[in-house]
Amino acid sequence: MILKLTPLILLIAAAECQFQSQDATLAMLERVNEPLFIPKCETGVMLEVPTDYLPSGYQAAAIQNQLNNRFGKRIQIPIKRIQIPDVSDLLALPRLGTFSTFVPRHRKLSARLITLFMEMRTVEDFFALAAYLRDRINPSLFVYAFSVAIMNRQDTRNVRLPPVSETFPGRYVDGSVFVRAREESYILTDSLVDMRATIEIPQDYTATQREPEHRVAYFREDLGINLHHWHWHLIYPFEGPREVVQKNRRGELFYYAHQQIIGRYDFERLCNKLPRTVRLQNFAEPIPEAYFPKLTSQIASRNWQSRPGGLRMRDINREADQLKVDIADLERWRARFLEAIERGRVESTNGTSIPLTEQNGIDILGDMMEPSQYSINPQLYGQLHNMLHVVISLIHDPDHRFLETFSVIGESSTAMRDPAFYRIHSLVNDIFNNHKQRLPRYTVQQLEFQGIQLRGIEISTRGTTQRNTFMTFWEKSTVDLSRGMDFFPRGPVFARFTHLQHLPFTLNVDVNNSGPRRQALVRVFLAPKLDERGRDMPLVEQRNMFIELDKFLFDLQPGANKIVRNSVQSTVSIPFEQTFRDLETGRPPANNTGGSDNFNFCGCGWPHHMLIPKGTVEGFPSILFVMISNAETDWTPRRNTANNVCSEAAAYCGIRGENYPDRRAMGYPFDRLPRQNAVTLQTFLTPNMGIQEVVIRFNDTVVDKTPNNGRAPRSQIWNPSNTRNPSQRPAINTQSNQNLSPNPANGRPNTNPRPNTNNRPNIPNNPNNRPNIQNQPWNSNQRPPQGGRGGPNPQTFDWQNGPRPGGRPSSPNNFFSSQGNFDRGQSQPIAFPGRTGGYGGK
Numbered sequence: 001m002i003l004k005l006t007p008l009i010l011l012i013a014a015a016e017c018q019f020q021s022q023d024a025t026l027a028m029l030e031r032v033n034e035p036l037f038i039p040k041c042e043t044g045v046m047l048e049v050p051t052d053y054l055p056s057g058y059q060a061a062a063i064q065n066q067l068n069n070r071f072g073k074r075i076q077i078p079i080k081r082i083q084i085p086d087v088s089d090l091l092a093l094p095r096l097g098t099f100s101t102f103v104p105r106h107r108k109l110s111a112r113l114i115t116l117f118m119e120m121r122t123v124e125d126f127f128a129l130a131a132y133l134r135d136r137i138n139p140s141l142f143v144y145a146f147s148v149a150i151m152n153r154q155d156t157r158n159v160r161l162p163p164v165s166e167t168f169p170g171r172y173v174d175g176s177v178f179v180r181a182r183e184e185s186y187i188l189t190d191s192l193v194d195m196r197a198t199i200e201i202p203q204d205y206t207a208t209q210r211e212p213e214h215r216v217a218y219f220r221e222d223l224g225i226n227l228h229h230w231h232w233h234l235i236y237p238f239e240g241p242r243e244v245v246q247k248n249r250r251g252e253l254f255y256y257a258h259q260q261i262i263g264r265y266d267f268e269r270l271c272n273k274l275p276r277t278v279r280l281q282n283f284a285e286p287i288p289e290a291y292f293p294k295l296t297s298q299i300a301s302r303n304w305q306s307r308p309g310g311l312r313m314r315d316i317n318r319e320a321d322q323l324k325v326d327i328a329d330l331e332r333w334r335a336r337f338l339e340a341i342e343r344g345r346v347e348s349t350n351g352t353s354i355p356l357t358e359q360n361g362i363d364i365l366g367d368m369m370e371p372s373q374y375s376i377n378p379q380l381y382g383q384l385h386n387m388l389h390v391v392i393s394l395i396h397d398p399d400h401r402f403l404e405t406f407s408v409i410g411e412s413s414t415a416m417r418d419p420a421f422y423r424i425h426s427l428v429n430d431i432f433n434n435h436k437q438r439l440p441r442y443t444v445q446q447l448e449f450q451g452i453q454l455r456g457i458e459i460s461t462r463g464t465t466q467r468n469t470f471m472t473f474w475e476k477s478t479v480d481l482s483r484g485m486d487f488f489p490r491g492p493v494f495a496r497f498t499h500l501q502h503l504p505f506t507l508n509v510d511v512n513n514s515g516p517r518r519q520a521l522v523r524v525f526l527a528p529k530l531d532e533r534g535r536d537m538p539l540v541e542q543r544n545m546f547i548e549l550d551k552f553l554f555d556l557q558p559g560a561n562k563i564v565r566n567s568v569q570s571t572v573s574i575p576f577e578q579t580f581r582d583l584e585t586g587r588p589p590a591n592n593t594g595g596s597d598n599f600n601f602c603g604c605g606w607p608h609h610m611l612i613p614k615g616t617v618e619g620f621p622s623i624l625f626v627m628i629s630n631a632e633t634d635w636t637p638r639r640n641t642a643n644n645v646c647s648e649a650a651a652y653c654g655i656r657g658e659n660y661p662d663r664r665a666m667g668y669p670f671d672r673l674p675r676q677n678a679v680t681l682q683t684f685l686t687p688n689m690g691i692q693e694v695v696i697r698f699n700d701t702v703v704d705k706t707p708n709n710g711r712a713p714r715s716q717i718w719n720p721s722n723t724r725n726p727s728q729r730p731a732i733n734t735q736s737n738q739n740l741s742p743n744p745a746n747g748r749p750n751t752n753p754r755p756n757t758n759n760r761p762n763i764p765n766n767p768n769n770r771p772n773i774q775n776q777p778w779n780s781n782q783r784p785p786q787g788g789r790g791g792p793n794p795q796t797f798d799w800q801n802g803p804r805p806g807g808r809p810s811s812p813n814n815f816f817s818s819q820g821n822f823d824r825g826q827s828q829p830i831a832f833p834g835r836t837g838g839y840g841g842k
Helices: 021-028 056-063 090-091 102-118 125-134 139-152 175-189 190-195 211-219 223-235 252-272 326-343 361-369 384-393 419-437 539-545 578-579 593-599
Strands: 046-047 076-078 316-318 323-325 345-347 353-355 452-461 471-480 494-502 505-513 520-529 547-556 559-566 622-629 691-703
Touching: 021 046, 021 076, 021 125, 021 384, 090 102, 102 125, 102 139, 125 139, 139 223, 211 252, 211 419, 211 494, 211 505, 223 494, 252 361, 252 419, 252 520, 252 539, 252 547, 323 384, 326 345, 326 384, 326 419, 345 361, 361 419, 384 419, 452 471, 452 622, 494 691, 505 520, 505 547, 505 622, 520 539, 520 559, 547 559
Parallel strands: 046 076, 471 691
Antiparallel strands: 316 323, 345 353, 452 505, 471 494, 505 559, 520 547, 520 622, 622 691
């Protein structure tokens, strides 16, 4: 019998003859503690499920037709009845318990569930099984396995997952936020929803500046960084079907993605006058770093555990989790790794030796370090990386005598918040580096590109006349937490948090090609110039500090070439708006294939607002490195160029269904020791390389990115008329002045007019509709007034032509007016032709 929650005929849009996978996905992942039959999403979508799919406590009410009038008429999506496979093993994990892919038992349960999801023959069968399991099994286990399946099934490859911060906001936001949210959500309902205030999250809510490690909390606790780490582990799970787990160069990508995290973290530490991370070396010594996350698990209604400084790792013996690991195991596994690297070969399960070659050695070691089901010999080499996470996450209750659960380092979506995460991965990176140091060093012939000479590099940053200067500052952004707030009155619940940001910049490279036309691969890296003591960093150390900023193809013509690359085009990062944008408002219909491809992004990539380290007020000296290499030998063409659904960062995430695009070792040319005579970076260079000394200048100013009480995210809608920019720009309000000439800088239609938030007619004195100033692509006076209620704008800053009335001129320590509003070139994400990214291929 099918549960009829409404007498209304199923309202499936006429344009969508296929199953509504996107709406069903959003409903599955919203308010995961609520039963599935309760309306979800802002449109009130309901999944119409068979009665016996409901939790047992609600089946009787459904049979008696008592739920029909409870929720009124809604848009419904029918869920078919299928033969449910045996899922009794999945029920063994308590529904209100904790889940971690680092725990072997939990990992096997997730692999079992992923396999079941992948084996469903049709998308309707897949969602039917998901609907049956959602309200029965542990929500964290469900969300993880369901998300992995969504990203790997062929029939859901265009479905966009919401950020996990919406599903589990308690993993990212101070628990006190929800106390304030409950009050306003209960009182300000229905017509009063728009009066809800945006909740401010303090920048320093986990510690004070008295704690030295808190100087880099803005990095560790950044929402975008932690979402990236979660999403990366969704793409590369530990166990499951072969097509899900065994992706191209998976182990090497584990090495490189985390090596870059450590490089970036140490860069930030130097900017904040902290030494580089000390690797976790002696497992018997106390861990001096403390961490108090101030987070609450909304599933179990318990706090994520804190760790005081000075605790020691102890043997773990927790019967409830079927988890037993000794510190001696960690020591033994590390010794076996180092022995294998020293011998240059590893032992497989059948007793054969496999050499660690230049081509596949790091890939083998990566798969062993984060052991998947395809590791060479998990019995011999163990689970060093995973168990280090587990042992530290249970340091407060190793034998379960206090019935406590994991701390944040035991969950991939929160692990990067803990300072101990970086000590673990510094150790892991040191083991990988032992292998890299034993590889042959790159020769000049392996580095140069015959006939190519790099003649000059320059960085120009919008908003300043200073060349070769990156500008950073604080920015406030707003996210909607309502999707993860179970049983609350509906409507948005906005929270505003502060994060690092940088001004848009342009890379200009002058290259001379003395040969024929050829395609080049341009590699861009950034590293600190000085070490902790203020001395020039030797290349043998500096090579581990080079962070990748970009990597792209460029057609070199004979003679002089000018390469111009905008920062928003980076193949390392994805825009902030892409990570947090609304997936309901303005989504193109399912029959609009091109529009769906442009609208749906895969979501994996380093957050663009964290692309550039913080720097210092006086200017942090750094080195920008650019290398031009031969794309014919270094680049792998895509096999399926027609399918370009993913349009983001390939550097850390790979490309869905494709081989990793760069044939060279990840991190090339800095992944190995420099040749014998190359002691400094200058002596390491070949003619196709170049360096430029730059500074990163930090302005300790906070700028609000989303005024008008945080309503900007909901007002962003998909603009299908902009064929060159498939990303979410606000559509031009019909009330605003559209009689503007094209932008003379690029010839494109002028998109500066913003929505007229006060809906007044266009009159000469309306500050929302001032004409565009000639040769000024970004006119900061054309933004809506603060609060969206009309009236003149406060003082603003024009990025290209200096301050508007009331503003102050740019200076080394003041590159915008700290009291004014402004528009940036990256206020909305811009997509560029030819940009690739996504998941690792087989």
